Amino acid sequence: MPTNPDLLFPAEPGQRALARELYALAARQPIISPHGHVDPALLADDQPFPDPARLLIVPDHYLTRMLLSQGVRPAELGVPTVDGSPVESDGRRIWRRFVDHWHLFRGTPSRLWLEQTFREVFDVHTALSPATADEVYDAVAAKLTRPEFRPRALFERFGIEVLATTESPLDDLGRHAKLAADGWGGPGGRVITTFRPDNVVDMEFDNWSANVDQLAEISGEDTGTYAGFLRALRQRRAAFVAAGATSSDHGHPTALTLNLGESEAAALYDRGRRGQADAADAEAFRAHMLVEFARMSLDDGLVMQLHPGSVRNHNKWLYATHGRDVGGDIPQATEYLHALTPLLDAYGNDPRLTVVVYTLDEYTFTRELAPLAGGYAALYLGAPWWFLDSPEVLRRFRESVTESAGFYNTAGFVDDTRAFCSIPVRHDVARRVDAAFLARLVAEHRLAEDEAAETIVDLAYRLPKKVFKIGVQQ
Amino acid sequence: MPTNPDLLFPAEPGQRALARELYALAARQPIISPHGHVDPALLADDQPFPDPARLLIVPDHYLTRMLLSQGVRPAELGVPTVDGSPVESDGRRIWRRFVDHWHLFRGTPSRLWLEQTFREVFDVHTALSPATADEVYDAVAAKLTRPEFRPRALFERFGIEVLATTESPLDDLGRHAKLAADGWGGPGGRVITTFRPDNVVDMEFDNWSANVDQLAEISGEDTGTYAGFLRALRQRRAAFVAAGATSSDHGHPTALTLNLGESEAAALYDRGRRGQADAADAEAFRAHMLVEFARMSLDDGLVMQLHPGSVRNHNKWLYATHGRDVGGDIPQATEYLHALTPLLDAYGNDPRLTVVVYTLDEYTFTRELAPLAGGYAALYLGAPWWFLDSPEVLRRFRESVTESAGFYNTAGFVDDTRAFCSIPVRHDVARRVDAAFLARLVAEHRLAEDEAAETIVDLAYRLPKKVFKIGVQQ
Amino acid sequence: MPTNPDLLFPAEPGQRALARELYALAARQPIISPHGHVDPALLADDQPFPDPARLLIVPDHYLTRMLLSQGVRPAELGVPTVDGSPVESDGRRIWRRFVDHWHLFRGTPSRLWLEQTFREVFDVHTALSPATADEVYDAVAAKLTRPEFRPRALFERFGIEVLATTESPLDDLGRHAKLAADGWGGPGGRVITTFRPDNVVDMEFDNWSANVDQLAEISGEDTGTYAGFLRALRQRRAAFVAAGATSSDHGHPTALTLNLGESEAAALYDRGRRGQADAADAEAFRAHMLVEFARMSLDDGLVMQLHPGSVRNHNKWLYATHGRDVGGDIPQATEYLHALTPLLDAYGNDPRLTVVVYTLDEYTFTRELAPLAGGYAALYLGAPWWFLDSPEVLRRFRESVTESAGFYNTAGFVDDTRAFCSIPVRHDVARRVDAAFLARLVAEHRLAEDEAAETIVDLAYRLPKKVFKIGVQQ
Numbered sequence A, B, C: 001m002p003t004n005p006d007l008l009f010p011a012e013p014g015q016r017a018l019a020r021e022l023y024a025l026a027a028r029q030p031i032i033s034p035h036g037h038v039d040p041a042l043l044a045d046d047q048p049f050p051d052p053a054r055l056l057i058v059p060d061h062y063l064t065r066m067l068l069s070q071g072v073r074p075a076e077l078g079v080p081t082v083d084g085s086p087v088e089s090d091g092r093r094i095w096r097r098f099v100d101h102w103h104l105f106r107g108t109p110s111r112l113w114l115e116q117t118f119r120e121v122f123d124v125h126t127a128l129s130p131a132t133a134d135e136v137y138d139a140v141a142a143k144l145t146r147p148e149f150r151p152r153a154l155f156e157r158f159g160i161e162v163l164a165t166t167e168s169p170l171d172d173l174g175r176h177a178k179l180a181a182d183g184w185g186g187p188g189g190r191v192i193t194t195f196r197p198d199n200v201v202d203m204e205f206d207n208w209s210a211n212v213d214q215l216a217e218i219s220g221e222d223t224g225t226y227a228g229f230l231r232a233l234r235q236r237r238a239a240f241v242a243a244g245a246t247s248s249d250h251g252h253p254t255a256l257t258l259n260l261g262e263s264e265a266a267a268l269y270d271r272g273r274r275g276q277a278d279a280a281d282a283e284a285f286r287a288h289m290l291v292e293f294a295r296m297s298l299d300d301g302l303v304m305q306l307h308p309g310s311v312r313n314h315n316k317w318l319y320a321t322h323g324r325d326v327g328g329d330i331p332q333a334t335e336y337l338h339a340l341t342p343l344l345d346a347y348g349n350d351p352r353l354t355v356v357v358y359t360l361d362e363y364t365f366t367r368e369l370a371p372l373a374g375g376y377a378a379l380y381l382g383a384p385w386w387f388l389d390s391p392e393v394l395r396r397f398r399e400s401v402t403e404s405a406g407f408y409n410t411a412g413f414v415d416d417t418r419a420f421c422s423i424p425v426r427h428d429v430a431r432r433v434d435a436a437f438l439a440r441l442v443a444e445h446r447l448a449e450d451e452a453a454e455t456i457v458d459l460a461y462r463l464p465k466k467v468f469k470i471g472v473q474q
Helices: A013-027 A040-045 A052-057 A061-068 A091-100 A109-121 A130-144 A151-157 A174-181 A208-219 A226-242 A262-273 A279-300 A316-322 A337-347 A362-373 A391-405 A420-443 A449-467 B013-027 B040-045 B052-056 B061-068 B091-100 B109-121 B130-144 B151-158 B174-181 B208-219 B226-242 B262-273 B279-300 B316-322 B337-347 B362-373 B391-405 B420-443 B449-467 C013-027 C040-045 C052-056 C061-068 C091-100 C109-122 C130-144 C151-157 C174-181 C208-219 C226-242 C262-273 C279-300 C316-322 C337-347 C362-373 C391-405 C420-443 C449-467
Strands: A031-033 A160-164 A247-252 A303-308 A355-357 A379-381 B031-033 B160-164 B247-252 B303-308 B355-357 B379-381 C031-033 C160-164 C247-250 C303-306 C355-357 C379-381
Touching (some): A013 A420, A031 A420, A031 A449, A040 A174, A052 A130, A061 A091, A061 A109, A151 A420, A208 A226, A226 A262, A247 A279, A337 A362, A355 A362, A362 C362, A391 A420, A391 B391, A391 C391, B031 B449, B052 B130, B061 B091, B061 B109, B151 B160, B226 B262, B226 B279, B247 B279, B279 B303, B279 B337, B362 B379, B362 B391, B391 B420, B391 C391, C013 C449, C040 C151, C040 C174, C052 C091, C052 C130, C061 C109, C109 C130, C151 C160, C208 C226, C226 C262, C226 C279, C279 C337, C337 C362, C362 C379, C420 C449
Parallel strands (some): A031 A160, A303 A355, B247 B303, B355 B379, C355 C379
16 A cells, blocks of 8 residues: 555644645655765666665664664674675575564654655555565565666656765765766766765774875875865865765764864874874864864855764674674764854854754753754754654654744754665655644644745755755856 | 634644633633843833834844844844944834744744734734734834833733842842832732842852942941851841842852851852852852852741753853843753752751752753652742743643652742743743643543642642742731 | 543544554553562462551652652651651541642642552542542441452452562562462462662662671672672572572662673672772672673573662651651663663673663663664663653653664563552553554554554563563473
8 A cells, every 4th residue: 555645644633634735845845865875876877776685674774783682683684794704695585584573663763764665666565574575575676677766767756856975085086976977966966975074083983094194195185294184174175065065074972172273283183193192182183173174164165064972883792793884873962062162152153154963862952952053153953863863753853942943943854864765755754744743833823824834845945955055056 | 813712722622622621710810920030120110111123122032042043143133232332223124124034933932922922912913924024013113102001001911910020139129119119019019029149149250259349338248258248148138028029049050059067168258259269169159058048048938949050151252242141041951969969958858948940951850850849848840941931841841740740849830031021921821831731631531620620720820829929928 | 430441542532542442452461560569478478458548658659758748747647767756657647648638649640540549459439539538548448358358369350460579689588488389489470589689789788798798698608708799699599580580670879880800899899898998889899790690690591670870868858767768769860871881792782681771861762772772682671660650751751762672672561669559550551651652653654553453462461571581481
């Protein structure tokens, strides 16, 4: 059966009818995806997707971590190992093993996303269960061989207007050049990049110093000094802007910012380069670089995205066995008010700067995030991130931040995903939740229906375009 | 059109009908406003209000901060500058500029308050929009010239039984004397004062030491010693009680309390007076003074209000340009359990003491605040404060604290406002939210309807009178 | 009148009908009570209960603390004093005094529990009020004299399949031996024990060192050394397993774990035994012992329960006057992520280990607890505990943790109560809240009804049996 038209709408009939009308306005808007982790090679090469398990299960750490939590090892699901030791390689066996644990996902967003992906992307309407695992697998697999299921065709079908990928300054942006050559990329293009410098800024990153050497190479600037390091970063930012980037992205363990003097920053940098920086030095340098990047943004206009609060690779066995980004990260309590003070003191009231702040800690919504976003011109609130990118939290986000920050200090939905096929459903869920929230405001006589109608379109389309400066160069 | 009778009530018809019935009982209760910041001169002098912009926009930092968050400078809205440099002075231009950004307030309490103020106070029913800005301005302006829109006439029309203003110990209470002479003030009167000693207790306050000198003058006590300082404070408290005060109020960055020995407290005081106190000394002295004030309360009966957790003047540019109380404060995480221990150890079980604790940090409701209020005789929970004085948080407050503290360890609604015309709507919103919450309890068979009916009247009227000892002296 | 069939169900008719159907499936399941504080003597001796006040009021600190919060001293309610000074001894007078304050409990779980206990356990349907206090008292008192109101008869009537009590390693398990002899206890029996070693592990416990001496006596192991102390604990665990225990329980002020080397742990132990341990030593030793107990669990299979975050005896007057467990404890902010790291590093991915973590701090649900439970094989989330064992929080628990952890990383409801007669209603409330939550998922087209039906039975019965290994030995 098709996606129920009332998916995620409240049961009360009057409110539901309002939600349906508001949602209809959002549903027809193009998708703006200003932040995510889709591999640009996917769209540059436009090759067919692999089998259903390799497309939908193996790379999705939301799925493999849930099975790990019930004792199913990632290797049994085909997740590659660091040392190359063998893992399950049979797509169908991976699929069946996954489906045997399908009940674990009841009430989770992963379940919603997968179900709606089956229905809306693959036109497969059989309810997934151990009994139907093969049937669904075969139906999806059959679709994947067709030309209309290649990435670019899906991109069109999904109604994506702009998709931003995320690259490190060490990336040569070759795939984006290919996209531009094909009429798909470049400034104002459909696929753009994002400048994500963590691997050359975070001294605790694997091989930081070697990365900084590579930065010298790719930028042609001497990174032997802090001044040269800054020049190299500015040079790479210019290259990213030329490849269409409208924003940078920064993933730090905390939200700390520091506005150090140049000599102090240089001393930290030198200590790091000599291999003598400790954890406090690394934290201070990351914090300072956020203010440095804000200064660069004043010149080149890149929107800053901050993603603080993730303890990376908390599950050490998982990290040792399978490496990064396989589901071993856990959020930690995140303080924003004092942490962001140096950045806000410097540029918080400067309308030239846009900073989008995300959180993994919803227990800052009303206390810090909404008051800050409602009080500084530069600050916007990013959509609930990662563990929070779910219907219940999307609802609580609106219920919590709107009263102090309004709708217009939020930045619109961001899917933040590697899973290309899940992009439409993720945006759809956010649009449905926003429609339900606005419907409640209307039903409770807190907002006129015409204003709700304008707001839902703003949230779905106009606001993310404006905040992320999408299409501004067009 | 008039305020919708179902404003803020849940959509489900059965529950809505219950909410409407319960609300009707609350709506006819007089307003008890035991804490706020209305200028007593307003009612002492009873002069006509200025133009609509100066009445409703310029002094309301909820409004000006939201526009600042979207790049509109407070000076463009007429907010006075510290250095006296000119700001927009044309009321109509301020009004139009504000209305151009009216959409920013969708989903905020400011919108509800303003809309209902137009309707209920000024009988203006045109929906506000850039197209109707002048029409609304003119309609409100026309009303403001009439005698029935003078402060005392509105006070009567609003059904306010008692309004407490807030003064420092350095205030000579002249306006309250005038009110008393007119039959409006004094013990048991309609307009009473509140003892707010932050400017003579907080060593980090601007001009603290000079303030303490002034305290000597106004009290006739020698504040050269700590003992004299305490005598001066007791003397001023007596003067406030004589002017009708039933409570004191304490706005500190944290909730810390300390019960120091007299010599230690005196040493802190002396250090402060010599200009040698550091931040830790200032914090310790503030903390100790809370316990000292509790001791004074045992004698003179003043209810203690604690307002911790605001980082004042976080937006430094705003503070430098426009000063205090213009929207630059931000909440910080607030710890209550360990912070309040010294005070509670000393007097927490003493029925002679009443302490009303407020919070800007809702992420303490179930963990600390409700268990404390449900476990100590002296403690009551104040209404959600400031950034939290909104329908969604008022609802979450009841949903969170009632289960451990019940209704009767909460202190009733407090509007805490400078905006005289918004007092009725603020109380109305709180009453509507409480009605909706009680209606849910009844609809879910958790409370009998007659008990809900008694409770809504208690919350709206009887409880704040009792907790704040309003009318006890009558 | 009987318990309303729609108690706690949402008002919207469609959702309510779904909730009713789902609840009906849960309601007929036996009760699994894997953690609580019922005195085993109650069921071992099977004597009649005392008068209604002594049964339902005096020992229930939820009730006596609420009255204390409004100035009624526990002695007036018959709570025994530490020094033996006299307290109210007349059951009827205690009852009347309590009922005079019945309105304090509006909106609290205590009210729900008591009302439903009257109705469902005692078949008393008069609404409690000062006017009916005696009538209800007499009706309950009359029932208590009958044989079908003895503990074992009620156990049968309540449909309890297994009830776990909680004992210290110093308990000789005599009452459990009696129960086993009567066919009620022992491995796989109806009444089992739980191993709770806080009084021999926590150096800050009253008489810790003397307790450790007693441990030597009861175990026959020499606790003069750390190695002997561990042997004694293993020996007592074996005795508990033989008495039917399937889990241990650990109540610590924080969730800290440490995996110290043996010599370091032994040095801490020796310092403690010499009376030279400070607070940091005590915290480190408690933390280390959690990892030590995890190691023991790998061998003997006991499920570990962690109950962190309670500041015991916060109300010092209450502690001095009436001792422990009379309502003077308050929750504190609890950090899980970093605190549990040593334990999770060691055994978090080990499927042989089961750790059930509880919380008094709901502001960790989405940030730490759900991501951890959804990412480690060993970890399960216990039901909301104590101040959080209420309808609103049970609902928020599901709304918060399900999206990251699913239903199947939660451990099922735990009543954690001393109040034997309240066991059925406590489970009933949890089942109703889960039914309402699942009904919402179905109504919003997020879950198929047949899956919701399977899930509600899992939550009510199958999951706690599995997680707590109940009946595994049968």
